[in-house]
Amino acid sequence: MLEAAGEEFAEKGFDGATVRVICDRAGMNLAAVNYHFGDKEQLYEQAVLHAHRCGPGMPPAEDANVSPAEDLRHYVAAFLSNVVALQSPTWHQTLMLREMVNPTRASEALVREAIRPRFERLSGILRRLCPGEDDRRIQALSFSVVGQCLHYKLTRSISERLVGAEAFGRLDPEYLTDHITRFTLAALGEAPPFGSMTESHVSRKGALK
Amino acid sequence: MLEAAGEEFAEKGFDGATVRVICDRAGMNLAAVNYHFGDKEQLYEQAVLHAHRCGPGMPPAEDANVSPAEDLRHYVAAFLSNVVALQSPTWHQTLMLREMVNPTRASEALVREAIRPRFERLSGILRRLCPGEDDRRIQALSFSVVGQCLHYKLTRSISERLVGAEAFGRLDPEYLTDHITRFTLAALGEAPPFGSMTESHVSRKGALK
DNA sequence: GGTCGTTTCAAACAGACGTTTCAATCGAGT
DNA sequence: ACTCGATTGAAACGTCTGTTTGAAACGACC
Numbered sequence: 001m002l003e004a005a006g007e008e009f010a011e012k013g014f015d016g017a018t019v020r021v022i023c024d025r026a027g028m029n030l031a032a033v034n035y036h037f038g039d040k041e042q043l044y045e046q047a048v049l050h051a052h053r054c055g056p057g058m059p060p061a062e063d064a065n066v067s068p069a070e071d072l073r074h075y076v077a078a079f080l081s082n083v084v085a086l087q088s089p090t091w092h093q094t095l096m097l098r099e100m101v102n103p104t105r106a107s108e109a110l111v112r113e114a115i116r117p118r119f120e121r122l123s124g125i126l127r128r129l130c131p132g133e134d135d136r137r138i139q140a141l142s143f144s145v146v147g148q149c150l151h152y153k154l155t156r157s158i159s160e161r162l163v164g165a166e167a168f169g170r171l172d173p174e175y176l177t178d179h180i181t182r183f184t185l186a187a188l189g190e191a192p193p194f195g196s197m198t199e200s201h202v203s204r205k206g207a208l209k
Numbered sequence: 210m211l212e213a214a215g216e217e218f219a220e221k222g223f224d225g226a227t228v229r230v231i232c233d234r235a236g237m238n239l240a241a242v243n244y245h246f247g248d249k250e251q252l253y254e255q256a257v258l259h260a261h262r263c264g265p266g267m268p269p270a271e272d273a274n275v276s277p278a279e280d281l282r283h284y285v286a287a288f289l290s291n292v293v294a295l296q297s298p299t300w301h302q303t304l305m306l307r308e309m310v311n312p313t314r315a316s317e318a319l320v321r322e323a324i325r326p327r328f329e330r331l332s333g334i335l336r337r338l339c340p341g342e343d344d345r346r347i348q349a350l351s352f353s354v355v356g357q358c359l360h361y362k363l364t365r366s367i368s369e370r371l372v373g374a375e376a377f378g379r380l381d382p383e384y385l386t387d388h389i390t391r392f393t394l395a396a397l398g399e400a401p402p403f404g405s406m407t408e409s410h411v412s413r414k415g416a417l418k
Numbered sequence: 419g420g421t422c423g424t425t426t427c428a429a430a431c432a433g434a435c436g437t438t439t440c441a442a443t444c445g446a447g448t
Numbered sequence: 449a450c451t452c453g454a455t456t457g458a459a460a461c462g463t464c465t466g467t468t469t470g471a472a473a474c475g476a477c478c
Binding site: 015016100101103107108111115116119129130131132133135136137139140141143144146147148149150151152154155157158159161162163167170171175176179180183184186187188189190192193194195196 | 224225309310312316317320324325328338339340341342344345346348349350352353355356357358359360361363364366367368370371372376379380384385388389392393395396397398399401402403404405
């Protein structure tokens with residue numbers, strides 16, 4: 001039942017999905033949804049929570065002896081494949097992404113149990129990479145990483161039209177993992193920057209402004 | 210008429226908005242929409258195009274003698290205030306953002322006339338900053354910049370809940386402009402990286418992997 | 419002033435939707 | 449075997465939607 005509802009809500013959204021089609025998919029009667037869940041909105045909430053429970057969990061933490069840089073690379077790779085899932089997203093991932101852009105009452109539990117743990121692990125990695133920075137900076141850095149990853153999913157249709165389907169297809173998960181990781185590490189001074197063959201380039205140019 | 214439709218579509222979305230309240234807002238009769246535009250979908254398309262025409266245009270190109278780094282800073286500042294518009298978005302900006310996430314037939318014109326020009330200006334700036342990189346890298350770099358900016362808008366509700374309203378409010382446009390510009394320039398080797406007080410830090414650490 | 423194409427108006431239509439109703443069915447407890 | 453609460457079933461209800469209708473009002477032109 002929740003499976004059928006989740007798939008339908010993920011495909012069509014809350015407004016687009018109808019309780020009739022959901023019940024047909026589940027082989028249930030129309031009245032079952034109101035009997036078991038009350039109304040359509042509560043069914044949606046339960047479907048979102050079900051998507052979180054049955055969806056891909058967070059990969060276990062790395063050993064403490066791997067470098068923060070490697071840690072970040074693994075985080076980005078896992079985020080791109082488990083949350084963004086550009087290639088073949090499951091309905092769990094699609095539905096949770098929908099809830100991120102258009103939050104409902106289910107978003108509170110989703111933030112608490114799925115989003116915040118991921119976010120704090122990322123913040124922890126960045127804190128290890130930038131020991132001196134304050135909380136505001138760590139938050140902004142975390143959003144910079146997550147924003148880069150989510151962008152390919154949230155604006156996929158437009159981005160694909162923007163650069164062409166072939167060029168967009170060449171931005172495959174492996175390349176993006178490399179790119180986002182290196183982009184971030186370079187911004188943090190842990191990898192050689194783009195656009196320069198030598199690191200002396202860094203000190204030759206002045207700081208911004 | 211298009212004004213009323215645009216405001217309503219921006220607030221409620223295509224499905225949420227009804228032709229009745231649009232006509233009420235515009236002081237028009239219900240049949241006017243079908244007489245002038247054919248149906249609701251074509252009205253929406255015209256409203257999106259109207260939003261693009263009357264919305265904030267792209268600021269003029271910088272002089273050729275300002276540095277690419279300054280150019281990037283102006284681009285990010287303009288993008289955050291004209292496209293993202295975290296503080297007080299007009300319905301034009303909201304409607305075009307909706308069209309980015311949920312594209313309709315109007316998206317083709319929107320990409321051609323509004324999005325691609327902005328994107329190519331950004332690509333041009335990044336190309337000047339990274340003379341050696343190929344097209345794929347420039348595209349990924351452009352998406353990294355745009356993704357950082359749009360993230361605060363597209364996942365605003367969730368991000369606000371994630372870090373708390375006060376902390377989210379501290380990420381004001383000035384701070385974000387600074388952060389995203391510096392983050393990007395540091396990744397490109399044009400600004401000192403985060404997490405290190407001295408530039409020698411860069412060469413002390415090894416490259417990734 | 420009359421005429422004709424254009425625009426406005428109130429009303430209604432047809433369909434889809436979430437929800438409700440109430441009788442039928444089931445299943446465990448005694 | 450009976451009973452009673454829980455569940456399922458088909459049908460209908462009420463509402464809201466986009467769309468259509470046909471008459472009325474308007475405005476320029478001869």
